[in-house]
Amino acid sequence: MKHEFIQRQSRIRFIKQRFTEALCQALQLQEVQAPLLTDPRDGVQDGLAGYEQAVKVAVKSLATDYEVVHSLAKWKRQLLARYQFAAGEGIVTQMRALRPDEERLSPIHSVQVDQWDWEQVILPSQRSRATLQQTAAAIYAALQVCAADYAEQFQLTTPTLPPQLTFIDSAALQQQYPQLPAKQRERMVARQYGAVLLMGIGAKLSDGQVHDLRAPDYDDWSTSDSSGTVGLNGDIILWNPVLDDAIELSSMGVRVDASALRAQLALSGQQHLATLPWHQQLLAGQLPSTIGGGIGQSRLCMWLMQQMHIGEVQSSVWSSAEHEAYPSLL
Numbered sequence: 228m229k230h231e232f233i234q235r236q237s238r239i240r241f242i243k244q245r246f247t248e249a250l251c252q253a254l255q256l257q258e259v260q261a262p263l264l265t266d267p268r269d270g271v272q273d274g275l276a277g278y279e280q281a282v283k284v285a286v287k288s289l290a291t292d293y294e295v296v297h298s299l300a301k302w303k304r305q306l307l308a309r310y311q312f313a314a315g316e317g318i319v320t321q322m323r324a325l326r327p328d329e330e331r332l333s334p335i336h337s338v339q340v341d342q343w344d345w346e347q348v349i350l351p352s353q354r355s356r357a358t359l360q361q362t363a364a365a366i367y368a369a370l371q372v373c374a375a376d377y378a379e380q381f382q383l384t385t386p387t388l389p390p391q392l393t394f395i396d397s398a399a400l401q402q403q404y405p406q407l408p409a410k411q412r413e414r415m416v417a418r419q420y421g422a423v424l425l426m427g428i429g430a431k432l433s434d435g436q437v438h439d440l441r442a443p444d445y446d447d448w449s450t451s452d453s454s455g456t457v458g459l460n461g462d463i464i465l466w467n468p469v470l471d472d473a474i475e476l477s478s479m480g481v482r483v484d485a486s487a488l489r490a491q492l493a494l495s496g497q498q499h500l501a502t503l504p505w506h507q508q509l510l511a512g513q514l515p516s517t518i519g520g521g522i523g524q525s526r527l528c529m530w531l532m533q534q535m536h537i538g539e540v541q542s543s544v545w546s547s548a549e550h551e552a553y554p555s556l557l
Contacts, residue, residue: 239540242528245376249369254317254347261320264293270503273297274442279328295325298521300445301505303346308514317347334536335474339543346519354481354516356452359459360394362518363424367392377531385531386468393420396456397427397438409438417466417473427458443491446480450487469533479520485510
């Protein structure tokens, strides 16, 4: 029992270290330290889908309430501006967050979030789907390197990765499977291709629904590309043979510029956010054009290690029934 536990920890550590190295090399990123708390008054907190409540922390010595971060989507862009990173340069952090408003806990959903939160400066002229696809392909290449090195290090067989990432638009996928809900469409396309970048998430589709909700102030999900497709963001989704289901590994996107921010605040009915300090910086042209996202650390580990439950690679909180069903939860 002790040996199995130590061995599992060793594999988790290897995956996290190796993927960090591969990702930094692929996107020219510098690893930096990240905050756990944010001031809700400055507009840096990630609003996610809009209904999640952040964990509040009363800091006695400062007589101020702070919030545990949901992600670092806007903080990273602010940091890149502060230190004047150039186009092609970027950062990555080992982000930890708490999301207690998850509708349900499951083998892939935990209260605790751990991810590589990364951001790269681009030129305004690079705000396109081509940039999105090129960047996603680079991340996928880093994943392939990590998977190959993990298999060699521990003499193990890993899930099969196709040679290339497949790109598909959420509107096209909805047209292909109009009778299926969004998550079932993801399952179908992931099973077919093995690894996909599902693009254009957040805008309304032809049936009046969105594939999934996105905050209005980081990913650009409203801008039309030169081809007429809408949205400069996407999710990297892998097929998980152990769960016989799709697993979202990463959410990423070209970030909003001033025009897209105004449009998305209006579309989501959240124009009041424009008065916050971070949003005022963006509207004043004080933040660089960037692309960024998050890559799930525990999800990558459970996928590579072929675990049935995220709690087998991450120490979090679960019900007694979950512990009974999965005795090897950490």
